[in-house]
Amino acid sequence: MNLTLENICKLFGKTVALEKINLSMSSGVYGLLGPNGAGKTTLMKIMTDLIPPSTGRVLLDGQDITAMRAAFREKLGYLPQDFGVYPNFTAEQFLLYIAQLKGLSRYEAKRQTDDLLVMVGLEEKAKKKLKGFSGGQKQRVGIAQALLGDPEILILDEPTAGLDPEERIRFRGIISNLSQQKTVLLSTHIVSDLEAVANKVILLKKGTVLDVKRPFELLEQIEGQVWIVTVPTAEETALTKKYACSNVMHTDGKSVIRLLSESRPHPDATPTAPNMEDMYLYYFGK
Amino acid sequence: MKTELFQYLKNPLYWAVIGLGLSFRTVLAYFDRLYREPQFWELAADFWNKTGSVTVGFLTLLVVIHRFSYDVEVGVFSAINSTAYGRLSLFWNRLTSGGLAVILSVLLLYAGNIGVSFFWGSKISMPYGWIRSFTYTTAITLVGAVGYFGVSAMICDLTKNHPIAMCLCGLPFASSYFVNAGAVKSFDVFWFFRYGFFTELVRGRAIVSLPVFWLIWYFVLISLILFLTIKERRGNKEL
Amino acid sequence: MPLIWNEARKQRAFREVWVGYLLAALLLFVFIYNDSGSLTVDLKNSWYLIQQDIHRYVGALTAFLLVIGLSRLMCYETERNTSGLIGTATHGPNLTWGAKVGLSILYCVVIVLVLGIVNLGLHGALIGFQDAFMPASNCVYFESVPLTNITFCAVQYVFLLLGALYFAGFILIVATISKNTVFTISFCGGLCLASFGYQFVLSFRLNGMLGQICGFIFRFSFFGFMQLESYRWSSIIGWTGQWENVWKPVLFVLSAIIFEFAVLWLLWRRKAKT
Numbered sequence: 108m109n110l111t112l113e114n115i116c117k118l119f120g121k122t123v124a125l126e127k128i129n130l131s132m133s134s135g136v137y138g139l140l141g142p143n144g145a146g147k148t149t150l151m152k153i154m155t156d157l158i159p160p161s162t163g164r165v166l167l168d169g170q171d172i173t174a175m176r177a178a179f180r181e182k183l184g185y186l187p188q189d190f191g192v193y194p195n196f197t198a199e200q201f202l203l204y205i206a207q208l209k210g211l212s213r214y215e216a217k218r219q220t221d222d223l224l225v226m227v228g229l230e231e232k233a234k235k236k237l238k239g240f241s242g243g244q245k246q247r248v249g250i251a252q253a254l255l256g257d258p259e260i261l262i263l264d265e266p267t268a269g270l271d272p273e274e275r276i277r278f279r280g281i282i283s284n285l286s287q288q289k290t291v292l293l294s295t296h297i298v299s300d301l302e303a304v305a306n307k308v309i310l311l312k313k314g315t316v317l318d319v320k321r322p323f324e325l326l327e328q329i330e331g332q333v334w335i336v337t338v339p340t341a342e343e344t345a346l347t348k349k350y351a352c353s354n355v356m357h358t359d360g361k362s363v364i365r366l367l368s369e370s371r372p373h374p375d376a377t378p379t380a381p382n383m384e385d386m387y388l389y390y391f392g393k
Numbered sequence: 394m395k396t397e398l399f400q401y402l403k404n405p406l407y408w409a410v411i412g413l414g415l416s417f418r419t420v421l422a423y424f425d426r427l428y429r430e431p432q433f434w435e436l437a438a439d440f441w442n443k444t445g446s447v448t449v450g451f452l453t454l455l456v457v458i459h460r461f462s463y464d465v466e467v468g469v470f471s472a473i474n475s476t477a478y479g480r481l482s483l484f485w486n487r488l489t490s491g492g493l494a495v496i497l498s499v500l501l502l503y504a505g506n507i508g509v510s511f512f513w514g515s516k517i518s519m520p521y522g523w524i525r526s527f528t529y530t531t532a533i534t535l536v537g538a539v540g541y542f543g544v545s546a547m548i549c550d551l552t553k554n555h556p557i558a559m560c561l562c563g564l565p566f567a568s569s570y571f572v573n574a575g576a577v578k579s580f581d582v583f584w585f586f587r588y589g590f591f592t593e594l595v596r597g598r599a600i601v602s603l604p605v606f607w608l609i610w611y612f613v614l615i616s617l618i619l620f621l622t623i624k625e626r627r628g629n630k631e632l
Numbered sequence: 633m634p635l636i637w638n639e640a641r642k643q644r645a646f647r648e649v650w651v652g653y654l655l656a657a658l659l660l661f662v663f664i665y666n667d668s669g670s671l672t673v674d675l676k677n678s679w680y681l682i683q684q685d686i687h688r689y690v691g692a693l694t695a696f697l698l699v700i701g702l703s704r705l706m707c708y709e710t711e712r713n714t715s716g717l718i719g720t721a722t723h724g725p726n727l728t729w730g731a732k733v734g735l736s737i738l739y740c741v742v743i744v745l746v747l748g749i750v751n752l753g754l755h756g757a758l759i760g761f762q763d764a765f766m767p768a769s770n771c772v773y774f775e776s777v778p779l780t781n782i783t784f785c786a787v788q789y790v791f792l793l794l795g796a797l798y799f800a801g802f803i804l805i806v807a808t809i810s811k812n813t814v815f816t817i818s819f820c821g822g823l824c825l826a827s828f829g830y831q832f833v834l835s836f837r838l839n840g841m842l843g844q845i846c847g848f849i850f851r852f853s854f855f856g857f858m859q860l861e862s863y864r865w866s867s868i869i870g871w872t873g874q875w876e877n878v879w880k881p882v883l884f885v886l887s888a889i890i891f892e893f894a895v896l897w898l899l900w901r902r903k904a905k906t
Contacts, residue, residue: 155720158904177722185720191713195645196638204638208721208728252717421837428839443833447825455818555814556648559821560700564655567825571692571832582662 108168108182108259109133110154110290115163117149117314124149125314128163136286138305138322139294142391146314147294148188151264154292155185167260181210184258188265190249194238198229198248201237202255209256216255223251226281228274242269250278254285261285263293267300279304298383310390317390322383329367329381329389336376337363346372351392353384367392397460397483397490402497406456411498414448415505422513433517437510438527441534441597443570445502449534449595450566452498453542454559457491461549462558470553474631481632488546495542496535503531530597537594541566544591544615547622565590579603589614635731636738642708643701643735648817652700656693660747663689664754678759679781680770685751686792687772691858694796695824697743702800703816705732706807706900715904729900733893736804740796748789756782773864774875788860794885795857801892802854808899827855857885 115128125146139147152158154165156172156179165172172179192201199220206216224230227247237245246269253261267275275297282291282304295301301308302322310317310325318325333353338346343362347355350372354365365379366372367389401407418440425436464470473479507527541562549558569592577584579602587593588600588607600607626632643649670681709715709728718724756764764782771777777784799820807816830850838846856862863881864873 152716152904155716156903157716157719177726180720180722180724183720185716187713187716189713190717193642193645193712193714195641200638200641204635205717205721207635207638208718208724210722256722424838424842429837443829447829451818451822455814459814552647554647556646556700556704556817557651559814559817560648560651560655563821564659564696568659571828583666586662 108290109166110260111166111169112154113163113166115150115153115160115165117146117153117158118161123314125153125160128314128316130309130316130319132290132292134286134288134290135306136282136291136293136304138301138308139292139311140298140301140308140387141294141311144313145311147311148264150311151185151262151292151294155183155262156180181256182259184253184256184261186249186253186263186266188268190246192237192240192245192248195236197234197236198224198240199233201248202252205252206255211256219255219257220251223254226254227251228277243271243274246270247274250281254281259289261289261291261293263291265295266293267295267297275300298387302383312391325386326381326383329386331378332367332369332389333365333379333381333385334368334372334376335363335365335379336373337361338373338375351388353382353388394486394490397486398493400460401457401490401494404456407452407494407498410448410452410456411501411505414444414451414502415509417448418444418506419509419513422509426513426517430517433514434510434520434523437506437514438523438530440502440506440527441530441595443596445506445534446592446596448502449495449499449538450541450563450592453495453538453545454563454566457494457542458546458549458558458562459555460487460491461546462553462555465553466555481626484550484626484631488543491542491546492539495538499531499535499538503528533599534595534597537591537596540611540615541591541595544618547618551618551622551625562590566592566595569593635727636734639705639728639731639735640738643705643739646701646704646708648704649701652697656697659689660693660750664751667755668758677770678755679763679768679785680772682752682755682781682785683772683788685755685785686788686858686860690747690751691792691795691855691860692824692828693747694743694792695799695855695858696821698740698796698800698803699817699820699824701739701743702736702803703807703820704813705736706804707811707813707816710811711813719904725901729897732804733896736800737797740793740800744789744793744796748786748792752782752785752789771872773860773872774878775872777875791860791863791882792858794882794889795854795860795862797889798857798885798892799854801889801896804896805892805899808896824855827853831855831859831861852884857881 110132112128112130115125116123117125128150139150141147149158153160154172156165156176159173167175167179167182193204196204202220202223203216206220211219221230221233224233227250229244229247229251232240232244237248240248246266250263250266253263253266267278270278279300282293285291286304286306293300293305305322307319308322308325309319320328336346338361340357340360340362343355343364346352346364346366350366350368352364352366354363356363365385366376367385368376421444422433422437425433429436464473473483507524545558545562548561549555552558552561565586568586569588569590572583572587574587577587588602589610591611593600623632667681667685704711709718718728721727761782765780768777768779768781768784771784779787803816803820806819807813810816810819827850830846835843835847835850850856851862862885863878865877865881
């Protein structure tokens with residue numbers, strides 16, 4: 108199965124939200140990374156056929172998804188960014204409702220609802236009303252509803268927002284298991300999630316795709332450009348103003364600074380292995 | 394308080410409702426001049442009875458009281474409630490500035506009706522004392538409008554739900570127009586509908602039947618709603 | 633059918649709907665209580681008075697309950713941020729539209745049924761259902777009708793139901809376009825009040841071309857049908873119509889209802905812009 112974006116552009120008035128996006132995705136996990144306002148949500152909405160592109164099209168195995176209509180949505184699971192629920196529905200009722208809209212039979216809807224509630228760790232709260240759920244619990248309900256119908260394409264917008272570390276680890280496990288047979292696109296600001304699960308990372312900045320690479324390939328690009336230096340606190344400001352800094356720690360009157368630089372930024376600086384946050388700063392830092 | 398007042402005045406809907414009311418009055422005045430010239434000034438003085446009071450009612454329910462539930466609707470309530478002046482003092486500020494906005498609207502409608510009537514009725518002789526008489530009815534409307542706003546605003550604050558407040562305050566207000574004053578007896582249910590929810594005052598009519606009773610009634614009504622509002626705020630730690 | 637119950641479950645969460653039910657029940661009680669005196673005093677004209685229930689207050693109560701009950705129905709998905717889920721589910725848009733429209737129709741039927749049963753039942757009981765099965769001798773809207781008193785009163789509620797469906801379609805269209813509950817309540821409620829204001833006050837003041845235009849608009853508007861004025865199908869409002877012509881306004885209102893729901897379907901299927 109192949110999901111292709113051909114020359115996707117999106118304009119809101121005079122504002123260019125997306126410009127000439129060309130992507131091709133097969134099975135696996137794709138991370139969509141970019142700063143706020145880069146166009147991630149807009150791109151995802153176009154890919155789910157919720158809003159039309161200004162130009163270009165999205166093809167699934169060569170067919171335009173707009174023309175496919177329900178046939179495309181049959182294969183789709185979507186978790187929006189500002190995911191909302193009906194407060195007076197219970198978790199079970201909500202999932203059964205979404206399952207009905209997805210065209211599942213009553214038996215299949217009940218079976219999948221029960222399985223998914225167990226998968227996201229909410230089986231004990233199945234009969235509780237959603238208005239009593241915490242933000243993280245609602246998010247888990249959102250993940251569960253996206254998985255209803257066993258969709259081949261999963262588009263998840265900030266799926267780990269509001270989840271605690273244990274829940275995020277559980278989520279990564281779910282996604283990893285699914286990635287063999289499905290195309291998963293997830294956007295997040297938590298770069299460690301991408302490092303853990305993504306096969307490829309799509310970097311989006313100001314509506315354009317900067318690069319599409321595996322996580323380790325992106326890290327290789329900034330190999331040798333990440334440094335750690337310990338300086339007196341008085342010197343901190345000068346360094347942080349001059350270089351992009353991914354971390355500053357204060358200890359014993361000194362500042363331990365982690366920064367990016369093509370050449371040694373300070374006589375005492377030592378090179379260190381880059382991580383995904385450094386990579387993010389490299390591509391998107393000011 | 395200035396900020397809150399500007400929030401009301403910046404709202405285009407505020408001006409749209411006033412504009413709509415005056416436009417309607419302009420059209421009616423034109424037809425009054427064409428077809429009912431002898432009663433032109435009498436009908437002009439009757440402005441608050443129908444067009445004016447409906448405009449004030451709409452403005453209050455649709456625009457002015459919305460501030461009291463808006464924070465909850467947009468999700469900033471928690472943030473505002475956690476600030477130093479985001480609780481009781483904000484409530485009083487909103488109540489005061491909302492009252493001022495309503496007073497301003499009444500004055501604008503007053504001036505607008507005079508302007509429209511003078512424009513269309515320039516060739517029709519105005520009865521002696523018309524302006525004084527219209528100003529007197531406007532003063533009554535002012536009192537009624539402020540009272541109606543106060544009660545509606547407090548109900549909106551109590552319920553934190555604009556549609557509910559519109560329902561609870563709009564229905565008694567509107568039903569008063571359909572109650573025939575000549576056909577109701579004192580202490581009848583419809584008598585309360587007619588006189589008990591500020592509509593009569595907003596329509597520029599002093600309540601001449603049992604005025605002391607109604608004075609006490611309105612005092613008790615406003616006090617009761619205020620008491621319930623403060624009690625609810627205390628319970629929700631919004632004081 | 634289960635999806636309609638899900639929509640009803642959503643509607644149960646609208647707090648203003650419960651306030652509306654309470655107020656409507658209170659007002660209904662007050663109106664019936666107020667009527668009880670005149671009905672028992674003037675037995676000869678009782679059924680004639682009962683015919684005017686809809687005109688006097690049932691139409692207004694129905695309009696009120698429709699505005700309060702349906703305004704949020706189409707806006708709810710936007711307000712609760714679930715429109716993305718509905719839009720991406722396989723049959724989400726179609727099934728949800730069907731369920732919401734189904735619930736709206738059911739809601740109209742239930743309101744008219746309850747109001748009709750309560751009014752006709754209580755008013756009829758007050759006069760002991762005297763002359764209920766006698767031919768209707770004196771009609772408000774038609775020169776004569778080939779129906780019994782109680783049947784004609786019941787038929788009037790069917791007419792009210794058609795008017796209610798006509799109004800419901802309009803409310804749903806406004807809600808779908810605006811996606812704002814308060815605006816929908818205000819706009820539809822304001823139109824309601826303006827129509828009643830026209831019917832009871834302005835119609836006597838407006839003359840000439842403007843009066844004719846307003847009369848024409850009122851006659852073919854939802855309120856004309858909900859107040860039963862439009863079923864007369866006479867050349868001038870206020871005069872009685874011919875029962876043989878009643879199929880004309882009924883055909884019109886049915887066509888209008890179908891047209892409205894077709895427009896609603898097209899609006900509901902529009903894609904979002906952002």
